[in-house]
Amino acid sequence: MYLKNAHISRRQCKSVCRFVCACMWTSDVGQNLDYSPVSWQEYFEQMEDVSVGQADGRDVFRVYKAGREGPLLVLLHGGGHSALSWAVFTTAIIARVGCQVLAMDLRGHGDTLVHQSDDFSTQTMSSDVANVIRACHGEIPPPVVLIGHGVGGAIAVHVASNALLPTAVGLVAIDVVEGSAMEALHTIQNFLKGRPKSFKSLDHAIEWSVKSGQIRNLESARVSMVGQIKRLVWFRLVVRDVRLRPWLNLLLCVRCEVEEADTLERAGPVRDDAVEDRNEEFYDRSYVDEEENAAPEAGGGDAQTVYKWRIDLPKSEKYWDGWFRGTSNLFLGCHLPKLLLLAGIDRLDRDLTIGQMQGKFMMQVLPPCGHAVQEDQPDKVADSVAAFLLRHRFAEARREASPNSSLAS
Numbered sequence: 001m002y003l004k005n006a007h008i009s010r011r012q013c014k015s016v017c018r019f020v021c022a023c024m025w026t027s028d029v030g031q032n033l034d035y036s037p038v039s040w041q042e043y044f045e046q047m048e049d050v051s052v053g054q055a056d057g058r059d060v061f062r063v064y065k066a067g068r069e070g071p072l073l074v075l076l077h078g079g080g081h082s083a084l085s086w087a088v089f090t091t092a093i094i095a096r097v098g099c100q101v102l103a104m105d106l107r108g109h110g111d112t113l114v115h116q117s118d119d120f121s122t123q124t125m126s127s128d129v130a131n132v133i134r135a136c137h138g139e140i141p142p143p144v145v146l147i148g149h150g151v152g153g154a155i156a157v158h159v160a161s162n163a164l165l166p167t168a169v170g171l172v173a174i175d176v177v178e179g180s181a182m183e184a185l186h187t188i189q190n191f192l193k194g195r196p197k198s199f200k201s202l203d204h205a206i207e208w209s210v211k212s213g214q215i216r217n218l219e220s221a222r223v224s225m226v227g228q229i230k231r232l233v234w235f236r237l238v239v240r241d242v243r244l245r246p247w248l249n250l251l252l253c254v255r256c257e258v259e260e261a262d263t264l265e266r267a268g269p270v271r272d273d274a275v276e277d278r279n280e281e282f283y284d285r286s287y288v289d290e291e292e293n294a295a296p297e298a299g300g301g302d303a304q305t306v307y308k309w310r311i312d313l314p315k316s317e318k319y320w321d322g323w324f325r326g327t328s329n330l331f332l333g334c335h336l337p338k339l340l341l342l343a344g345i346d347r348l349d350r351d352l353t354i355g356q357m358q359g360k361f362m363m364q365v366l367p368p369c370g371h372a373v374q375e376d377q378p379d380k381v382a383d384s385v386a387a388f389l390l391r392h393r394f395a396e397a398r399r400e401a402s403p404n405s406s407l408a409s
Contacts, residue, residue: 035222036202037222038222039223043087044064044066047065053131059107059113059114060112061104062104062105063102064102070099070396071100071170072101072141073101075147077148079151079316081149082105082109083110084227085372086101087223088223089375095382097386097397099395102132107119110310122155122323129155141165143394144167153173153176156171157330160336171336173339175343177348178349202225206222229308230310231307232306331361338360339384341366342364343366343369343373364384
């Protein structure tokens with residue numbers, strides 16, 4: 001029904017939007033969707049652990065690679081995610097243009113292991129990127145296009161503005177805007193507290209990520225959630241020997257962290273007991289474990305598997321302001337061809353709005369998607385990036401693919 005001259009408040013508008021989104025995400029009810037994890041090998045050609053730093057204190061960064069010719073696309077993921085968030089996009093961009101892809105797990109994320117895992121300063125993280133590229137490609141790597149999402153986008157801006165990679169030729173920032181990011185900082189803690197702290201299995205974590213709207217593309221969720229959570233095995237040992245009671249008359253809990261194999265294993269049987277729900281609006285009570293530190297009953301000898309977040313994001317709060325403050329001016333002042341991809345036009349701040357009107361960068365607003373733009377709309381992001389690369393003659397189009405994305409300049 002058409003309502004002439006209808007007026008609704010912003011709160012009513014948001015309610016309508018939430019209702020529409022709920023309808024979208026529940027349209028698959030009744031279908032038997034597959035939430036099982038998928039290996040990185042379906043999307044990347046190679047996985048490598050790259051060592052950087054001094055011999056007595058080397059850091060090891062996990063990277064994924066694809067492609068063998070053309071410019072090097074360095075992909076930097078957002079906070080809490082991993083290099084696997086670029087998996088589906090990688091397949092899409094490789095099919096469109098001749099290029100090489102290097103997606104890396106930032107420090108404290110994914111399977112990267114560093115000595116100072118709690119140092120998330122822009123200076124340190126920017127240096128990490130430059131060090132990894134040099135370790136993989138030497139002092140003079142091929143032409144580099146930096147592509148970053150969220151926090152990774154801010155790091156890409158810092159790498160480019162500080163000229164840490166002398167062969168950098170282009171910069172792509174995905175859904176990272178200083179103004180909107182700074183405004184949202186005070187809500188991030190509440191968002192993180194609203195997430196479940198643990199999951200029963202990878203399948204449950206993937207299902208939650210899709211139904212909560214964190215990732216709105218099931219294919220991407222099946223590969224990328226593996227990089228966001230880790231498998232823990234809990235044991236409970238009971239000391240029964242009376243001779244040891246003077247020393248140990250208590251319950252000893254041992255936690256062993258188990259590294260995921262390169263070839264994914266399916267999780268064991270799911271327990272049927274009820275679980276704690278911290279956000280009932282988005283997911284049911286079957287996804288997470290009731291007791292965060294639960295362990296099997298004494299004397300059983302069996303281990304309980306639980307999946308938890310790989311990174312404790314709330315502990316990085318002191319770095320949040322530094323990630324985004326000043327990035328708009330750094331982005332505008334960077335003397336490289338630039339592309340900004342946004343989930344919504346409302347994310348633009350004043351500086352970027354003026355800069356876009358002055359033609360200082362190319363911009364495209366993608367159709368309805370969440371913050372994880374490259375996961376929700378990998379093909380459309382690939383179209384936009386391919387068109388950007390072709391426009392500046394950084395890459396050549398594949399014969400079988402011809403991007404038709406139109407970019408606002």
